[in-house]
Amino acid sequence: MNTEEPFGFTTEQVHGGTIPDAGHGARITPIHMSSGFVFDDFDTARDRFAGIDEGYTYTRLGNPTNAAVERRIALLEGGTEAILVASGQAAATVAFLGLLAAGDHVVSASSIYEGTRGLLLQNLGRLGIEVDFVDDARDLDAWAAAVRPNTKLFFGESIPNPKNDVLDISGVADVAHRAGIPLVVDNTLATPYLVRPIEHGADIVIHSASKFLTGHGSALGGVVVDSGRFDWTTGGGRFAHLTGPDRGLGGASYVARFGPQAFAVFARDVISSRIGPTPSPVNAFLIQQGIETLSLRVERHSANALAIASWLEQQPEVTSVDHAGLASSPFHDLAERYLPRGAGSVFAFTLAGGEPAARCFIDAVQLFSRMTHLGDVRSLILHPASTTHAQRTPEQRAAAGIHDGLIRLSVGIEDAPDLLRDLERALAAVRNAFGDTGREARRGPATDHTAGGPAAVPPVTASSGTASLRHALPEQHVISEEI
Template sequence: MRTETIALHAGYQADKSVRSAAVPIHQTVSYEFDSADHAAALFNLEAEGFRYSRISNPTTAVLERRVAALEGGVGALCLGSGMAALYNAILCLAAPGRNLVSVPQLYGTTHTLLSHVLPRMNVSVRFACSDDADDIGRLIDDDTMAVFCESVGNPAGNVCDIEALAEIAHAHGVPLLVDNTVASPVLLRPIEFGADIVVHSLTKFLGGHGTTLGGAIVDGGQFPWHRQPGRFPMLNQPDASYHGLVYATHFGRTAYIEACRNFCLRTTGAALAPLSAFLLLQGVETVALRVERHVENARLVAEALQRDDRVDWVNYAGFPASPYYPLVQRYMAGRACSLLTFGVHGGMPAGKRFYDALRLIKRVVNLGDAKSLACHPASTTHRQMTPQQQIQAGVTPEMIRLSVGIEHVDDILADLDQALAAAHDGCLDPALVLREPG
């Protein structure tokens, strides 16, 4: 099935007794067992089924199978947020004294997790000076547990060379972990290019309506965990909490995602609620259509901003002059994503006036919503970083991050025009000034 069909149908078959065409909401905490032996088999991971909704739930399971199918993975685990997904994805690989090698262009809270939380667990993070594979490779050693990147950096807009990063990671015997939130599987499927693990904030494009938090981990099923038992103890050493079960031996290709579920999620508890899973499934059904409109609107907005004398610069990977343009052609079939950044002429003071003057475009820190959203990263998502760290992450003081929505593009452009006029004390085209909605 193609992406559009997978988004609607994958992972669900109607119950023969009820035949509900829509995925039901299984709003339950626990599940009845047939017998003591049946319960023991479930808790020993010897039988498939549901034990407790902190670990798995029938509604959430449909979402997991659908997201896994969209990404081309062998399995997925859904959690309460994107950050919970990233934390658990790393936790399953982490061990004291180990390190993670990362590109520098990251979402602000991800940077906080890597810079300030993991070191408290005696796990260090090495940030490369760029997203170039050679720069990454120089930092990998025998204690490295994984290489990490965002397929499209938030908000830097850089597009990572997934194949090159996978090649350098695999040459050193470690997996490539990719946050694919900004691109979404509609534009890019990292597993097809060598990534081993993919994480998502389902809150963003896959959910798409700004209503529901969620995250996902997808297991590509290709990394040979069993070949390095000392490097990945979680997967290769007996798990005392399951009577000595060894994930790599017991589960084979799905060892990683099963360990994420049955050890990490089971004990950390960041479960996705069944109602949230249901709401996210509604978003997934239309993600391909929405992304098509997002991408087209973003192209038109980027071109308009580039022509505008009130804008100093526009960072959009869809421009032929962008250093990431060749990677957009290679990995995303020429469709640059709808996240872009720009600088208002006049620096940070003018940028703040522009931001405050927006009427249609929402001033929020979310992205991937059906609605157009604007953010000033230096004041919000990357506020906790030093100025030097912000620059390394691709954030400048005047930068405005725009997540272009699916409204009529003329209305988006009109709001941008009047806000730019407010930033410069005069509208170049008064006919375009947009009134407050309603």
């Protein structure tokens, strides 16, 4: 679509990237559920393999449904090109392997998704790639001090979970660029509606599209977006796989042949297509449908989350609320700078009563779903210390602020009063079970009182299953819960 004025975000999320269906006039990009694509004749086959004819060959290498989603996400993120893959983990893998080889080094914020941490430490570690973590990502000197001659990328998340400890994207990007290194940012929890990391200096953006982009908890997906802006020739020959002669290109380099698209072409042709994390076009279709309402959902998600965070902050049983939208957050200044539309809807709060109180609270909710997932239209709840972060030692969890009483919420788009009632019910259950423990603990020095909690948690009368939900909730909630 041609226009002189650039479209707004919401227009772009609905129309961006669509190529009209010349065959049948379908308004929505159809699901092209085909493994391969017919060559009209001998020469067409030869030319497609040579890259002279731009038609499709085989879905692992490209598919029209997947391509429409790639174009739309690239537009929304302000990048030049995107690669759609089967999951967020696949996106991280493709982005990392597009930059790293044995003997290379990564500097990463410490506060990142545990799966990415495992990927860096264990999977890439086995390939001889080393990683250093920066514990306080606001400390830009620490990022600079961690750089080695073999450092090939900086990595961080725009909004990490569960602590909502917002990344100083341009600060970290500046340090990276001074060292001739690209910054890769996982923008899953912010989405391009809340922040476009490329505008703040990030070079490559990745997503778990399984979360807010799809938005309905129905499909997994991932995406790598290239800004097309990083100069691969800087950094003292760090990126020889992009700047040096390549046999597959007849001795030309990726940079010489593809210019600003060098990384994207390498990551697609050499990494993603070979490893093969191809998304099903059905999943691409679901991601495309989700993106069309992204701004509307994220606006509501964020407003609900801030209302809940503000309410939780007032509760005597709650010792802290990790939401950067709150003035009390040490990351509030970064949220104001990077996230004027909201600090997202994934955040944590800590109950004074430690794990027993967290268990009681989580078992008492009826509308929130107990799930390890994020960015769903439904509200979700999880206890990181016993699930996502259970593999960490208690000392590591304490250092990361993942206390035993910490609970993670991914706030959905339901009516805020209904969500607040559910959380109120859960707090009442904690109060019933533990009396005033929480209030006293709040006045005391430390946060967690696991050791001082009751030996056994009394049974919670509130429902933890669908059967009781039927009695407790209006019809539409029962239906959506079952979906």
